[in-house]
Amino acid sequence: MRLQFLFFKFTSKHETKFFAAKSLTVIYMSESAIKIQNLNKKFEDKLAVENLNLEVAKGELFGLLGPNGAGKTTTINILCGLIKPTSGTVQIHGFDVQNDTQKVKELIGVCIQETAIYPYLSGKENLELFGKLYGMNKKAIKERSNLLLNKMGLADDAKRVTAKYSGGMKRRLSLALAFIHDPQIAFLDEPTVAMDPQSRHAVWDFIKEQKNKGKTIVLTTHYMEEAQELCDRVGIIDHGKLIALGVPSELIAKNHVKNLEEVFIQLTGRNIREEL
Amino acid sequence: MQIQRTLALTKKELKKTIREPAVLFMIFLFPVVFVFAFGASFGGLGGSQTPNYHIGVVTSSSEDNPQWSQAFVENLVAKKIVTVSVYSENATAQADLSQGKMQALLLIPETFGDSINAYIQAPNDANQWLNSTMQLYLDKGSLIATQAVPPIIQQTLNSMLNQNQQTLQSPIKLQTASLVEVKTASTFDFMAPGMFTFASIFLIMMVAQSFTQDRENGMMKRIRISPTTPTELMTGHVLAYMCIALVQSIIVFAMTYAMGFRPSVVGSSYMFAFVLVLVFSVSNVGFGLITATIAKSSGAATGLSFLFVLPQMFLGTFVGASLSGAAQAAGKFVPSYYVTDALTSVFLRGAPLASAAVLLDLAVVSVSCIGILAAGIVLYAKYYKI
Structure with a gap:
């Protein structure tokens, strides 16, 4: 910003406008954690993501909602670099x-x-392995592992091989692995699927805590109550297209319905979990 | 490349080997059971059993110096591990061989005595020698005969000519001859070098299963999301499997030693054997990766890995010597053949580590292993990003 200010100071009036405009853009960009522009992904003849444009601000908890096969996971996979988009750009x-x-x-x-x-x-050991893969030192790995195991209610089972864990415990550990290196941005692809209500609420608390720490979180789910409980904003995606975007309460009010589930039904004419 | 990441992956893979019962069995217990079974079956157990081979010898009545062929037969009988039947007619002897009455048939040429006389007169001048060839027919159905008889005959011939094991030139040639100390050797001793190779071959299956399982359960995806580079990932796995191969070869050696295998070699020869098996394990990682590329699931990987396991096993280890000429020629296209050949040269033929034959084998193994690993990585990376 200081550099841009110097440019501002030493240029003519005409140029000043140009740099001022550019400065604004830079300020806006620095505030957005994720910027998706004209994103398309085609698998053979099927368009999985169609012309997606989206920005997620730093510290925002953004929900990407939609039924199975809507394009949520494909979008997440593109965002974390696992697959290449057919066209468009993503900036983190x-x-x-x-x-x-x-x-x-x-x-x-x-x-x-x-x-x-x-x-x-x-x-x-799972947490320690991924701590090492993220280049953390031993002390940091130990502290972070203990913290996450406690948060996820796995401290008592920390030394058991995970083959003996229940499904819910495995999901919680899987979530903990995503946070081992204390990332700035977390992509959580249906983190509470197949969890019992108690585990789900524990995970919700953990996600809220991360948001309060200023982390940016993108959450995909087809549990509408989860999105309503956690998300600052949601985007509803169906057949690869973003069909609604906004604050949950505003979307509910705008569509004159009681909850996000009904928003989805109103927009698509079908239940979000009918394809399960 | 960050060493911490590489070593973390190596450690992870080693823990898998120790903690998964199926993997533990295939990697460590299988070689123990395998060596024990072969040792018990082929005379290694106890180390005191002396085998006996039945060889037919056809001598020619028109021989100028028959005393040499008689002396040869007497020397052969003196080995005490051979029973000799002398035939005057080739047809009768061939009939007996085909009926399984003996394990091998040796035809002594008419010029045999002349060749030896010429050699005695000028042992250091090969131009003065009269070359002749002894035809050896082996019972291809007998693993024992194909492994043990040629070296016994070759050694008998060498002792008659006062040649040592390292002498390469001789006026009398023998088909499939090798220079082996056979005085107290059992069939198991001839198998032992191939066993070092044999155990390591199953790494192919382990690597293929490991990569397909990691792909199936999403671990490969999770690693790809982390800052781990493909080089770190592959190096971590290769190091892990080299460690496993080293432990395997130590186990196999300990087992073969316990079963009576006592090669008369120095410590550096054992070091060489371990290094050779380590290099060989790299090719097995490569074959494993190729299998993992083809296989859609870990179950399929187990089956498909035999596409590479079986040729290496049958063409390149102790099994290969009892196969047809064509199969033996095909063996030269698998790395295990050269590993077994090098180990046989060192342990049984007493060849020095710096000898041309051993170095050539080492070179072939090294180059082919690097090539196979590179092919495996390229193929896997092409179809399943790493």
Whole structure:
């Protein structure tokens, strides 16, 4: 910003306008954690994501809602660099996902849809392994692992191999793995699926805590009550298209319905979980 | 490349090997069971069983110096591990061989005595020698015969000519000859070098399963999301499997030693054997990656891995010697053949580590292993991003 101010000071009136405008853009960009422009993804003849334009601000908890096959996971996979878009760009903290992959990887944490943990390692060993993969030192890994195991209610089972964990415990550990390196941005792809209500509420508390710490979170879910409870803003995606975007309460009011579930039904004419 | 990431992945893979019962069995218990079974079956157990081979010898009545062929037969009988039947007619002897009455048939040429006389007169001048060839027919159905008989005959010939094991030139040639100390060797001793190779081959299956499982359960995706580079990922796995191969070869050696395998070699030869098996394990990681590329699931990977396991096993280890000529020629296209050949040269033939034959084998193994690993990485990375 200081550099731009200097430009502002030493240029003619005409040029001043140009740099002032550019400065505004830079200010706006620095405030957005994620910027998606004209994003398209085509698998053979199927368009999974169609002309998606979206910005998520720093510290925002954004919900990406939609039924199975709507394009949520494809979008998340593009955002974290797992798949290449057919066209369009994605920037994370100003870094292009395709060109600055390594920098983006250090900034993000991802809880993928699969319960991806090593079954032959204990919960603690899984966390320690990924701490090392993120380049953390031993002390930081130990502190962070203990913290996350406590938060996720896994401290008592930390030394058991995860093959012996219940489904809910595995999901919670999978979520903890996404936060081992204390990322600035977290992509959580249906983190509470197949969880019992108690575990789900524990996870909600954890997600809220991360948001309060200023982390940017993109959450995909087809649980409308989850989105309504957690998200600052939601985007409803169907057949790869963003069909609604806004604050949950505003979307509900705008559509004259009682909740987000009914918003979805009104917009698409079908239930969000009917394809399950 | 960050060492911390590489070593973390190596440690993870080693923990898997120790903690998963199926993997633990295939990697460590299988070689123990395998060596024990072969040792018990082929005379290694106890180390005191002496085998006996039945060889037919056809001598020619028109030989100028028959005393040499008689001396050869006497020397052969003196080995005490051979029973010799002397035939005057080739047709009768061939009939007996085809009926399984003996394990091998040796035809002594008419010029045999002349060749030896010429050699005695000018042992250092090959131009003065009269070359002749002894035809050896082996019972291809007998693994024992194909492994043990040629070296026994070759050694008998060498002792007659006062040649040592390292002498390469001789006026009398023998098909499939090798220079082996056979005085107390059992069939198991001839198998032992191939066993070092044999155990490591199953790494192919382990690597293929590991990569397909990680892909199936989303772990590969999770690693790709982390800052881990493809080089770190692959190096971590290769290091882990080299460690496993080293432990395997130590187990196999300990087992073969316990079963009576006592090669007369120095410590550096064992070091060489371990290094060779380590290099060989790299090719198995490569084959494993190729299998993981083709296989859609870990179950399919198990089956498909035999596409690479079986040729390496049958063409490149101790099994190969009992196969047809064509199969033996095909063996030269699998890395395990050169590993077994090098280990046989060092342990049984007493060849020095710096000998041309051993170095050539090492070079072939090294180059082919690097090539196979590179092919595996390229293919896997092409179809499943790493």
